[in-house]
Amino acid sequence: DAGVTQSPTHLIKTRGQHVTLRCSPISGHKSVSWYQQVLGQGPQFIFQYYEKEERGRGNFPDRFSARQFPNYSSELNVNALLLGDSALYLCASSLEPDLREKLFFGSGTQLSVL
Amino acid sequence: AQSVTQLGSHVSVSEGALVLLRCNYSSSVPPYLFWYVQYPNQGLQLLLKYTSAATLVKGINGFEAEFKKSETSFHLTKPSAHMSDAAEYFCAVSDRPGGYNKLIFGAGTRLAVHP
Numbered sequence: 636d637a638g639v640t641q642s643p644t645h646l647i648k649t650r651g652q653h654v655t656l657r658c659s660p661i662s663g664h665k666s667v668s669w670y671q672q673v674l675g676q677g678p679q680f681i682f683q684y685y686e687k688e689e690r691g692r693g694n695f696p697d698r699f700s701a702r703q704f705p706n707y708s709s710e711l712n713v714n715a716l717l718l719g720d721s722a723l724y725l726c727a728s729s730l731e732p733d734l735r736e737k738l739f740f741g742s743g744t745q746l747s748v749l
Numbered sequence: 750a751q752s753v754t755q756l757g758s759h760v761s762v763s764e765g766a767l768v769l770l771r772c773n774y775s776s777s778v779p780p781y782l783f784w785y786v787q788y789p790n791q792g793l794q795l796l797l798k799y800t801s802a803a804t805l806v807k808g809i810n811g812f813e814a815e816f817k818k819s820e821t822s823f824h825l826t827k828p829s830a831h832m833s834d835a836a837e838y839f840c841a842v843s844d845r846p847g848g849y850n851k852l853i854f855g856a857g858t859r860l861a862v863h864p
Contacts, residue, residue, distance in 0.1 A: 639792070668850060677753075677839050677854030678793070691851050725792055727850075734781050734843050734850045735800065740792030 637661070639728050639741035647747045648716050656711040656744045660728030666690075667709040668738070669701060672723040684709055685732040713746075721748045751776045751842050755855035762862055768812075768827040770858045772840030775821060782823040783841040783852065784814055793839065799823060810834070835862045 640659045648654050660667050666685045670678035680693040684703035698714045707728075713720055723743040729736040756771040774780060781800050785793040797808025804816040814825045823840060837859050841852040 666850065670852075675856070677841070677856050678852070679854070680851045683850060693851065727793075729850060732850060734798075734852070736850075737795060738850055738852075740785075740794070742790065742792045 639726055639739050641724075641726050641741040641744050643744060644742070645745045645747075647749060649749050650716055650718060652716050652748075653712065653714050654716060654746060656713075656724050656726075656746070658709045658711070658726030658728075658741060660707050660709070660726075661739055664728035664730055664739070665707055666729045666732040666736075667703055667707065668727045668729075669709070669711045670725040670727065671695075672725055672743070673719075674722070678725055681711070683732065690732050716748045718748050721746060751780065751853045753840050753842050753853055753855035755838075755840050755858050757858055758856065759859050759861065762830045762860070764832055764862055764864055765829050768825070768830045768834065768860065770825040770838050770840075770860065772814075772823045772825065772855060773821055774823060774840070774842045776842055781843045782814075782816060783843075784808065784812070784823075784825050785839045785841060785854075787837045787839065787857075789836075796825070796838075830860075830862045832862050832864070835860055 668683040669681040672678040682701045683691040687703045701711045703709045725743045727738045727740045754773045783798045784796040797806045799816045807813045840855045
């Protein structure tokens with residue numbers, strides 16, 4: 636079975652641009668979460684979506700937005716990119732939205748903002 | 750607010766030696782606690798989790814961790830290190846396991862295993 640897939644794997648943008656990151660969850664998983672991992676730090680929670688609705692939001696500015704589609708795939712959008720947005724963006728999926736279910740992570744999208 | 754502190758950003762052990770990675774947490778309610786491993790250019794993989802059942806939790810690859818409420822600790826151990834254990838390890842806490850799956854991660858500990 637395919638795991639959580641993310642695209643693209645690497646991305647280079649310049650300050651002020653917009654970026655869209657994509658995530659396909661494991662088949663049958665209805666919950667998708669996004670995390671930002673800055674170099675040298677642990678991942679930080681950005682969003683969780685379940686059944687196409689936002690279930691949780693971390694402490695990130697409104698430049699960050701996300702959505703989930705009927706097939707449960709998800710997009711993370713970041714507007715007006717800043718140098719500090721450079722990070723590994725991780726997507727995770729699970730069957731249900733709570734932590735009694737195992738969370739499966741993708742390999743991430745490495746975003747570099749120049 | 751919940752937080753996680755991992756003592757030691759880098760730990761180096763010899764192959765066959767005991768692995769001990771330290772994690773202390775703060776939480777206002779009984780937490781769920783997790784250990785994840787991250788290999789280079791890969792996502793996070795769950796090693797084990799504590800969900801208020803047995804305080805000694807066994808995970809994959811021979812790792813285990815013990816929940817000690819009095820010390821607010823959840824240290825990760827493995828009796829004998831293998832070269833393949835070299836990776837970054839993250840401790841995480843959640844105090845809303847029945848709500849949504851927001852995890853609070855520590856800064857990570859990079860484990861090096863030398864021959």
